[in-house]
Amino acid sequence: MTETIKAIIIDDEERARRLLSTTLTDHCSEIEVLAQCENVPEGVLAINRLKPDVVFLDIEMPEYTGFELLDFFREVDFEIIFVTAYSEYAIQAFEVSAIDYILKPIRIDKLETAVERLKSKLSSTTMFDRLETLKTNLASDYIEKIAVPVSDGLIFIKVNEISYIEADGSYAKLQLINGSNMLISKNLKFFKDLLKNQNHFYRVHRSHLLNMHTIQKYNRHESLVILENGTKIKVARDHKSSFETALKDLHSDS
Amino acid sequence: MDSMNQVIFNQTDSTFFANWAYTIVDDTNFNPDEKRQLIEWFIIRTTDLNQEESYAHFRFRKSIQKTIEGNYKEALEIIDEILPIAKRYHSLIEPGCYNSAGGMIALQGEPELGIIYLKKAIELTPTYHLPQSKIDRALVNHYTTLGNIYSNDTQLDSAEKYVRKSYMMAKQIGIYGTKERCFGVINLGKLFYLKNEIDSSIAYCKKGLQETQIRxxxxxxxxxxxxxxxxxxxxxxxxxxxxxxxxxxxxxxxxxxxxxxxxxxxxxxxxxxxxxxxxxxxxxxxxxxxxxxxxxxxxxxxxxxxLINRTKEQEKTQAKLELHQIKVEEQLKRQQLQIGILTLLALVIILGLFLYFWYQRKELTQQLREQKIEKELIASQIRAVNSQMNPHFVFNALNSVQDLIIQKDIRNSNIYLGKFAELMRKTLEYSQVDTISLHKELETTELYLELEKLRFGDDFEYTINNLLSKEDSDEIMIPSLLLQPYTENAIKHGLLHKKGSKNLKIEVKRQDSIILLSIEDNGIGRQKSTEINSRRKNKPSSFAMQANENRLELIKESSGLDIHLNIEDLTEPTGTKIVLKIPS
Missing domain, CATH: 1.25.40 (Serine Threonine Protein Phosphatase 5, Tetratricopeptide repeat)
Known part of the structure; x- marks a missing residue:
């Protein structure tokens, strides 16, 4: 018999609470719903009393939103799975912040996957940082910070600290300005979409997404970009002219 | 005298020179020849120094000398020459000139004219801002001359009057009036002679002679x-x-x-x-x-x-001047007319151009404006649709239906899913048209509220109270999806944050020619809602009120339908009441 996962549901709509609770009971037997709360303060009391492993948290609620739950805790030692009717844009912010979520109306299979992920979950010690990252990203017009999973947990990186991202099959190698790098199980397309509103990131080559702020020199004849750390990156021939325009625009902007 | 000449021609300080020269000429130690000589020199010197006023002064002196010599022609010529200068400098020489000329003219047989000249001199003299003694001396001279003219014309009473007057005045002046006093005494003598009082005449003349002796x-x-x-x-x-x-x-x-x-x-x-x-x-x-x-x-x-020449010349010059002036005036008038016409023409052209460009610009702006309004209207309509189909409502509503499914409430699952589909269908349909009937709008609103009630449960109550006749409801057209944003606002910002019973009351009634559409909630009120929203820094802004008001403006500009919005904050119990006043 697997270990029970203690859960609390916080949602202002009774019907939504009942739906989630029923679905979890019927399809995710390892979850035990300890309490259902209709607002954040009630939820805080329940969490403190019942010490759950996971909180299913609605976002749009009267008075306090789901995000404001964070303000009631100095440390968060439970997982949070947001249950939201949010739009696509917000979903991206969840993903890069390594915050799990399920969308309303609830799909049973998605819920099961979320619970599966929960079981193999990385330590919830980073929950606080992940929530902070989420809040930062939601408050901004574009993604500012991303939570990158590494072997022993998560690293939070400001996108402006990235020098370039190199494709490596279905993985991506993040090269940071400080010299370190990391392999992430997301493809380059993911990052390209992520950073599409930040025009100083430019895909110079099929395999390279480049932070143009870190360019030290551009050799036009050889179509070669030399970065501050000495790395040389080739600019694809068919990207050359648009890259040059982008480079010019960037410098005229700043 | 030659050394005097030297001195005169070595004087270069003009102001000093003038004053000095006057003193020298008045010095009684020089005999008439010497004075004549001095005056000639001064005339030359003042010409050299370009001292017009002093020049006139000495020329006048010369004129007087010429008068005494009997050379009236030259004397008058000089007066002719210096009178304009005297006038220009407002010099005491001017009345002096009248005096001199008057005297001479009288002697030439025109005493009447002479008297007129003298009276003019007398009248003019006190107007100068000069020491009283100088004015008095000049007056004495004028009185004397006038007296002489009268006496020569045998108007003895007038003559005596002026001669005595001059004599008395000369006595008052003292040392500077010595010559005038002497002259006065002699003149009195002459007067007594004319009056046949010969002893007195001889006595006065002897007295006069005696007084002139040392001078x-x-x-x-x-x-x-x-x-x-x-x-x-x-x-x-x-x-x-x-x-x-x-x-x-x-x-x-x-x-x-x-x-x-x-x-x-x-x-x-x-x-x-x-x-x-x-x-x-x-x-x-x-x-x-x-x-x-x-x-x-x-x-x-x-x-x-x-004199004749002078008069004629003056007349001629006057006539010439007048003619010239008339010509100039005519020319000026013509020029003014031309300038006037040209200015008018230019103004008309400028005005024309201005109007043309202004009109074009206006037309263009109008077009742009219309386009802009249309664009904004579409945008605002889209916003209305968005609010009807906003993801939060849509997915939460679907979530509620899903709950019905999970609860195995098949009937309600079926009904609410159908209602949801109907709302979506109508929203899509109405978003394609500008206006719909009030009845349809209320129908859609009710559908929306039913689905919201499914979400919020028993706490949420709504009523739609339409007091209009069925005909009115069908005939009165309002902008499509007008009500939706206000209804949504009432729920989202008013009722959602409220614990316990949540009531929404929609009422439609007619007040004369105006349709009153009110949406009243017992929510937390605008102020508290704003507080909550401002605290939620991370919350994506969805406050649609401003957008709604913009839409009303746009509707007014594009269709002329002036919908007035009134927001009332309710207390005890708290809440918000929105009234839309729609002219029908």
Missing amino acids: HYEDLKCFALMRIADGFSKLGKYDSSFHYYHLALDKVKKHKLQRLHVNILYKLAHLHKKLERYEKSTIYFEEYSKLNQEQHKLNKTATSNH
Whole structure:
């Protein structure tokens, strides 16, 4: 018999609470719903009393939103799975912040996957940082910070600290300005979409997404970009002219 | 005198020079010849120094000398020359000129004109801002001359009046009025003579002679001597008379006082004739007529000619000037007219261009504006659709339906899913049109509220109270999806945050020609809602109120339908009441 996962549901709509609770009971037997709360303060009391492993948290609620739950805790030692009717844009912010979520109306299979992920979950010690990252990203017009999973947990990186991202099959190698790098199980397309509103990131080559702020020199004849750390990156021939325009625009902007 | 010449021509300081020169000329230590010389020098020097005013002064002095000499022509010419200068500098010479000219004109047989000139001089003199003594001296002179004119014209009363006046005034002036006083005494003597009071006449003239004794008033001396002789002649004391005549004759010859010379010769001739000394009389007559003719020819013709010429010339010049002025005025008028026409033309053209561009611009702006309004209207309509189909509502509603499914409430699952589909369908349909009937709008709103009630459960109550007739509801057209954003607002910002019973009341009624559409909630109120929203920094902004008001503006601009919005904050219980006033 697997270990029970203690859960609390916080949602202002009774019907939504009942739906989630029923679905979890019927399809995710390892979850035990300890309490259902209709607002954040009630939820805080329940969490403190019942010490759950996971909180299913609605976002749009009267008075306090789901995000404001964070303000009631100095440390968060439970997982949070947001249950939201949010739009696509917000979903991206969840993903890069390594915050799990399920969308309303609830799909049973998605819920099961979320619970599966929960079981193999990385330590919830980073929950606080992940929530902070989420809040930062939601408050901004574009993604500012991303939570990158590494072997022993998560690293939070400001996108402006990235020098370039190199494709490596279905993985991506993040090269940071400080010299370190990391392999992430997301493809380059993911990052390209992520950073599409930040025009100083430019895909110079099929395999390279480049932070143009870190360019030290551009050799036009050889179509070669030399970065501050000495790395040389080739600019694809068919990207050359648009890259040059982008480079010019960037410098005229700043 | 030569050293004097040196001094005069070495003077370069013009102001100093002028004052100094006046003093020198007035100095009684110089005899008439010397004075004549001095005046000539000063005239030259003032010309050199370009001192017009002083020049005029000395020219005037010269004119007086010429008058005494009997050369009226030159004297008048000089006056002619300097009168404009005197006028320009507002100099005391101006009345002086009138005096001098008046005296001469009177002697030329026009006493009336002379009197007019003198009166003008008298009138003018006190207007100068000069020391009183100077003014008084000038007045004394004028009175004297006027008195003389009257006496020569045998208007003895007036003559006495002015002669006495001048004498009294001269006495008051003191030292500077000495010459005038002397002249006054002699003139009084003359007056007594004319009045046949010969003893008094002789006494006054002797007194005058005595007073002039120590001074170089040679003309006065001659004058006095002649008058004494006249008196003695009248008294029959011919020896004394001849004595004085000859004394006078010597002096006038010496000092070239031509006028008196002629007078004395005439008198001597007559006296000799009276005494039947025809030989002597003839000699004097010949001498007289020669000198007189000389002088007379020179003066009478010249002066009268001069006067006539002057008048004619003045008239001519005046006429010329007037003609010129008329011409100039006409030209000016023509020019003004031309300028006026041109200016008007230019203005019309500018105005035309301005209007043309303004109109074009206006048309263009109007087009742009219309396009912009249309665009914004579409945008606002889209926002209305968005609010009806906003993901939060849509997915939460679906979530509620899903709950019905999970709860195995098949009937309600079916009904609510159908209602949801109907709402979506209508929203899509109405978003394609500008206006829908009030009835349809209320129908859609009710559908929306039913689905919201499914979400919020029993706490949420709504009523839609339509007090309009069915015909009205069907006929009155309102902008599509007008109500939706306000209804959503009431739920989202008012009722959602409220614990316990949540009531929404929609009422439609008619007030005269206006349809009143009210949406009332018992939510937390606008102020508290704003507080909550401002605290939620991370919350994506969805406050649609501003957008709604913009839409009303746009509707007004595009269709002229002026929908008035009134928001009322309710207290006890709290809440918000929105009233839309729609003209029908």
